[in-house]
Amino acid sequence: MDLNLAADIAGRTPFYLYDFAAVRHRVAELRAALPDGVLLHYAIKANPMPALVQRLAPLVDGLDVASHGELLTALGTAVDREQISFAGPGKRDPELAAAIAAGVVVNVESGDELARLRRIETAVGRSARFALRVNPDFQLSGSGMTMGGGATQFGIDAEAVGEVLRGPGRRGLCGLHIFAGSQNLRLDALTTGVSQTFELADRLVREHRLDLAHVNIGGGLGIPYFPRDEALDLAAYGRHLAVEVERWRRRHPDTAVVLELGRYLVGEAGVFVSRVVERKHSRGETFLVVDGGMHHHLAASGNFGQVVRRNYPVSAVTAKPADERETVTVVGPLCTPLDTLGRRVELPRCEVGDLVVVHQSGAYGPTASPVHFLGHPAPVEVLL
Structure with a gap:
C-alpha cells in the first residue's frame, strides 16, 4: 500500500502498519507444509492487537495467552x-481463577503453581484443566532466545515431573508443553529439537503413564531480520x-500435536513508519531524526535480546530520485544514544517530512517497548 495514504489513515506518525493478506498467506504456507492433523496455535504475545487476533483466530486452531489482558482478548x-x-x-491468583472460570488450559510452570491451582479451583467451584510446561533436559542450539534446557524460571524440570504429579495429583491434566527456544533459522537445530522434544514427551508419557489430549511442541521458527x-x-x-x-501417532494415537507460533505468523507482515523531523550533520555523519524511536520499537534499536547491534531492514518514502542515495544514521527523539533505529544505513536522500520505514516489525512492537518513556504519545496501529 502507498505509505503516504497509510499515514493519512493513521492520522499521525509514528505508526505500525500490518498487512493481513501477508498473515493469511503465511498461515496458508504453513498449512501446506505441515502434516495433516497438526494443530496450529497463535501465541498472542507476538502481536496482541485485538483486531489482528480477531481476524487471525478463524485461520488457526487455538490461541496461547500470557496475561489476563490477553486472556480477555482470546475469549472475545x-x-x-x-x-x-x-x-x-508468576501467574497471580486472580489470573488462575479467571483461567479456571473461563475453562481454558493452564500451562502449569511449577509444583507450587499446581498446588495453588488446586486451592483456587475449590474456591471457584470448577475443576481446572491444565498442562505441564516442561523444562527440557536439552538445549536448542541456534535460538535467538533459549527458553529451556538449563536452570530457568520456565516450566518444571523434566526430571521433576514425577514428583510434581505425586503432589497435588493429575486430575485435570490434559497435556504437555515443551518449548525449548524461539527465533531459530537453523534447519538442523530445529529438526534436532523436534526429534528431542518428541523423544522427551514419549518418555514422560510412558514413565508416568499419562493420558493426554495434546502435546504442545512449541515452535521456535525464526524470520530473517538481517x-x-x-x-x-x-x-x-x-x-x-x-x-x-x-512415529508419535503410532505410539499415542489419541494425543494431538500442537505447534505454537507467534513471530513466524505475523513478524514479516508489519512495518513501523516514522517521519523525518530534522536532518543533523555532526563531524562528517548525517543523522535523520525521526518522530518514532526505541520507546515505540525497542527491538529495532537492539535492546530486545540482541547481543550484537544489527540493523533491521530500513527503507524510505521520499520524492527524491532513487539514485540519489546517502549513508545516514536514523535516530529517534529520546535523550539517549540508545535511541537508534538504523546505524549507517544507505537510503535515498530524505528531507524533513519524508517517511522512514522499518520492516519485519509485525511482532514484538509497541507492547514490547517502553511506550511511556519521556511521555511521548504511543504509536498508532493500523491493520489493513
Whole structure:
C-alpha cells in the first residue's frame, strides 16, 4: 500500500502498519507444509492487537495467552476455550481463577503453581484443566532466545515431573508443553529439537503413564531480520516434522500435536513508519531524526535480546530520485544514544517530512517497548 495514504489513515506518525493478506498467506504456507492433523496455535504475545487476533483466530486452531489482558482478548474470539492456553511464570491468583472460570488450559510452570491451582479451583467451584510446561533436559542450539534446557524460571524440570504429579495429583491434566527456544533459522537445530522434544514427551508419557489430549511442541521458527539471514526452509522442516508426527501417532494415537507460533505468523507482515523531523550533520555523519524511536520499537534499536547491534531492514518514502542515495544514521527523539533505529544505513536522500520505514516489525512492537518513556504519545496501529 502507498505509505503516504497509510499515514493519512493513521492520522499521525509514528505508526505500525500490518498487512493481513501477508498473515493469511503465511498461515496458508504453513498449512501446506505441515502434516495433516497438526494443530496450529497463535501465541498472542507476538502481536496482541485485538483486531489482528480477531481476524487471525478463524485461520488457526487455538490461541496461547500470557496475561489476563490477553486472556480477555482470546475469549472475545470464536476459538474453542479448550484450545486456549495460559502460559507464563508468576501467574497471580486472580489470573488462575479467571483461567479456571473461563475453562481454558493452564500451562502449569511449577509444583507450587499446581498446588495453588488446586486451592483456587475449590474456591471457584470448577475443576481446572491444565498442562505441564516442561523444562527440557536439552538445549536448542541456534535460538535467538533459549527458553529451556538449563536452570530457568520456565516450566518444571523434566526430571521433576514425577514428583510434581505425586503432589497435588493429575486430575485435570490434559497435556504437555515443551518449548525449548524461539527465533531459530537453523534447519538442523530445529529438526534436532523436534526429534528431542518428541523423544522427551514419549518418555514422560510412558514413565508416568499419562493420558493426554495434546502435546504442545512449541515452535521456535525464526524470520530473517538481517541481511545475512536466510529464510527457513519450511518445506524441509515440514517433511521432518511429518516423520516425527507419524512415529508419535503410532505410539499415542489419541494425543494431538500442537505447534505454537507467534513471530513466524505475523513478524514479516508489519512495518513501523516514522517521519523525518530534522536532518543533523555532526563531524562528517548525517543523522535523520525521526518522530518514532526505541520507546515505540525497542527491538529495532537492539535492546530486545540482541547481543550484537544489527540493523533491521530500513527503507524510505521520499520524492527524491532513487539514485540519489546517502549513508545516514536514523535516530529517534529520546535523550539517549540508545535511541537508534538504523546505524549507517544507505537510503535515498530524505528531507524533513519524508517517511522512514522499518520492516519485519509485525511482532514484538509497541507492547514490547517502553511506550511511556519521556511521555511521548504511543504509536498508532493500523491493520489493513
